[in-house]
Amino acid sequence: MSLHVFLYGGRVSPTLAPFPAAAPSAPSAPAPPRRRTRVLALPEARWAFAATVAFLLALPLHLGGAPGWTYAPLYVIAYAAGGWEPALEGLRALRERTLDVDLLMIVAALGAAAIGQVLDGALLIVIFATSGALEALATARTADSVRGLLDLAPATATRVTADGEESVPTTQLAVGDVLLIRPGERIGADGRVVEGISEADQATITGEPLPVVKAPGDEVFAGTLNGTGVLRVRVERDPADSVIARIVTLVEEASRTKAPTQLFIEKVEQGYAVGVVAATLAVFAVPFAFGEDLTGALLRAMTFMIVASPCAVVLATMPPLLSAIATAGRHGVLVKSAVAMERLGEIDTAALDKTGTLTEGAPEVTAVRPAPGSGLDEDALLALTAAAEHPSEHPLARAIVAAARARGLRLAPVGDFTAKPGHGVTATVDGHIVTVGRPGAHADEDADHTIVLVERDGAPVGTLSLADRLRPDAASTVAALTALTGTSPVLLTGDNPRAAAQVATATGITDVRARLLPEDKVAAVLQLADRKVLFVGDGVNDAPALAAAHAGIAMGRAGSDLALETADAVVVRDELAAIPAVVRLSRTARRLVTQNLVIAGTFITVLVLWDVIGHLPLPLGVAGHEGSTVLVGLNGLRLLRDSAWRSGRAHGAQD
Numbered sequence: 001m002s003l004h005v006f007l008y009g010g011r012v013s014p015t016l017a018p019f020p021a022a023a024p025s026a027p028s029a030p031a032p033p034r035r036r037t038r039v040l041a042l043p044e045a046r047w048a049f050a051a052t053v054a055f056l057l058a059l060p061l062h063l064g065g066a067p068g069w070t071y072a073p074l075y076v077i078a079y080a081a082g083g084w085e086p087a088l089e090g091l092r093a094l095r096e097r098t099l100d101v102d103l104l105m106i107v108a109a110l111g112a113a114a115i116g117q118v119l120d121g122a123l124l125i126v127i128f129a130t131s132g133a134l135e136a137l138a139t140a141r142t143a144d145s146v147r148g149l150l151d152l153a154p155a156t157a158t159r160v161t162a163d164g165e166e167s168v169p170t171t172q173l174a175v176g177d178v179l180l181i182r183p184g185e186r187i188g189a190d191g192r193v194v195e196g197i198s199e200a201d202q203a204t205i206t207g208e209p210l211p212v213v214k215a216p217g218d219e220v221f222a223g224t225l226n227g228t229g230v231l232r233v234r235v236e237r238d239p240a241d242s243v244i245a246r247i248v249t250l251v252e253e254a255s256r257t258k259a260p261t262q263l264f265i266e267k268v269e270q271g272y273a274v275g276v277v278a279a280t281l282a283v284f285a286v287p288f289a290f291g292e293d294l295t296g297a298l299l300r301a302m303t304f305m306i307v308a309s310p311c312a313v314v315l316a317t318m319p320p321l322l323s324a325i326a327t328a329g330r331h332g333v334l335v336k337s338a339v340a341m342e343r344l345g346e347i348d349t350a351a352l353d354k355t356g357t358l359t360e361g362a363p364e365v366t367a368v369r370p371a372p373g374s375g376l377d378e379d380a381l382l383a384l385t386a387a388a389e390h391p392s393e394h395p396l397a398r399a400i401v402a403a404a405r406a407r408g409l410r411l412a413p414v415g416d417f418t419a420k421p422g423h424g425v426t427a428t429v430d431g432h433i434v435t436v437g438r439p440g441a442h443a444d445e446d447a448d449h450t451i452v453l454v455e456r457d458g459a460p461v462g463t464l465s466l467a468d469r470l471r472p473d474a475a476s477t478v479a480a481l482t483a484l485t486g487t488s489p490v491l492l493t494g495d496n497p498r499a500a501a502q503v504a505t506a507t508g509i510t511d512v513r514a515r516l517l518p519e520d521k522v523a524a525v526l527q528l529a530d531r532k533v534l535f536v537g538d539g540v541n542d543a544p545a546l547a548a549a550h551a552g553i554a555m556g557r558a559g560s561d562l563a564l565e566t567a568d569a570v571v572v573r574d575e576l577a578a579i580p581a582v583v584r585l586s587r588t589a590r591r592l593v594t595q596n597l598v599i600a601g602t603f604i605t606v607l608v609l610w611d612v613i614g615h616l617p618l619p620l621g622v623a624g625h626e627g628s629t630v631l632v633g634l635n636g637l638r639l640l641r642d643s644a645w646r647s648g649r650a651h652g653a654q655d
Helices: 003-007 043-063 068-095 101-114 118-152 243-254 260-289 294-308 318-330 338-344 354-358 378-389 395-406 474-485 497-507 518-527 540-548 561-566 578-613 618-640 642-654
Strands: 156-161 164-169 178-181 191-195 198-201 212-214 231-235 333-335 349-352 359-370 414-420 424-429 432-437 450-456 459-470 490-492 511-513 533-537 551-555 569-571
Touching (some): 043 118, 068 101, 101 118, 101 260, 294 578, 294 618, 318 338, 318 578, 318 618, 338 551, 338 578, 349 474, 354 359, 354 490, 354 497, 354 533, 359 378, 359 395, 378 432, 378 450, 378 459, 395 450, 474 578, 497 511, 518 533, 518 540, 533 578, 540 551, 578 618
Parallel strands (some): 349 490, 349 533, 551 569
Antiparallel strands (some): 156 164, 178 231, 191 231, 198 212, 359 459, 414 424, 450 459
């Protein structure tokens, strides 16, 4: 059975793409159970069931010596029910001048019937149809594991308006809308809390086993379940761009791609199928020419055609890779294609951006220093500065205001606010002209902190120091990547050497390259030409390096659109620990591909030699061939289990 039949519209369906729109649940509904496709809901399963029932009814009549008219119609039903669809697909392929191995199975079954082995041919049809039904079910379950996320998105949301509240379909929400999330309701869109404190169960998106406290400023995801508090959430993403929607879209796109290993298999498949036909004719002609009876020669040839068909080989690659993509997607890592998933497992060096990747990309106030004689203490200086910065949207301004609010300081009203990009702001606070800006042209040039000078009525009254926060899992992630690749990651940053060195020391990185422009990052990646480099970044300036690397991962929460488009995978939660986890998952998938190829090759070799050298009974050949096909398919689908991801996380933590 060819791979394109398994995944791309042949006798096995449904495929992973496209996903139909799911019927969303009510906002206050509890978490819906993950969809599980019922066996008899699949056409392949119904036809296989019909063929099996007809065969089981015919078998005792046939073996019991009943008249042929009692069981012959049942055998006809078994042949027709189990064989019409693969036969039709095989004939369509033949019209396109390609030889589908499904057609070989049908020819073998009909050939067995033509020489009087009706029972053996029917057995082949039944096992073949049952195998197809199992593969269809496995594929449907793969799709269910991702498509079920759509059930989490509520149909409606409560939008706060100037006149009060209104219930609107979540599809009509827009960026900037404020939603009211009551206790026990599902959140209708990706956004940020602006008011209230509660807990959110977001295990379906991030894999976190425990509810997460959500307070003003925290991000929330569509489809996650609110706890006992009331939240007001400002929508930050269009519903079509929510995490859930992106997971489904990217997995859908990934299911349409083929990994290099699979492309190679499909390239040789046609030649192999033609070779099987030629060899089958030889297996029939040679023994027959040397005196073997017609029935025996035909049986040997039909058995050879069955066991030599590469069904298990062509199913060896995509199930593990697509299962890994689905599992990673459920845990907040969007891998864009089967090619990308295969590449992630091949990397042997990691290169990391600093700001927004190893660090939070959001500055925080680290020191408040009132000037001697200013008459201000730390709180007074911080309150004065925060009041002046309050109207500004600059990241440093937001950090200063957040620090003041964290201390519970009151901010005075502001007037005559002006901002000069690159220099600072000026505002009137309590009748004083307050200026906040850089203390000098090069004052923060070689520092690991950003210094801002505060002046009141033209006189300096103090300084504030701000620094980017290191992510809490940065050091453990670097250690895990070092253990995975055997080499310490490289730090590539446009920041100054002192700031880069501080981050490198804190995370255990020894190779540091600072003051890099985007083209310099690309050059640094290309210098590692003898290595397969994984680059991790988030900004616009990282996009060229993401494209140049063997594999690229973008940090998705604050990542630029260009970086997200360029990367092979996106970490939705900005959780660095997910990076070694997805690399391990990819390596497991590639290991399962190798296992599957070995299993398939071993079965084919043993069965072919048995048939050519000895005498392989047709039923045993059928069971061995179809059994190996089902075995490799189910082996690959093991990665659908959440334990596959947890194992990668656990290994990363140990590393």
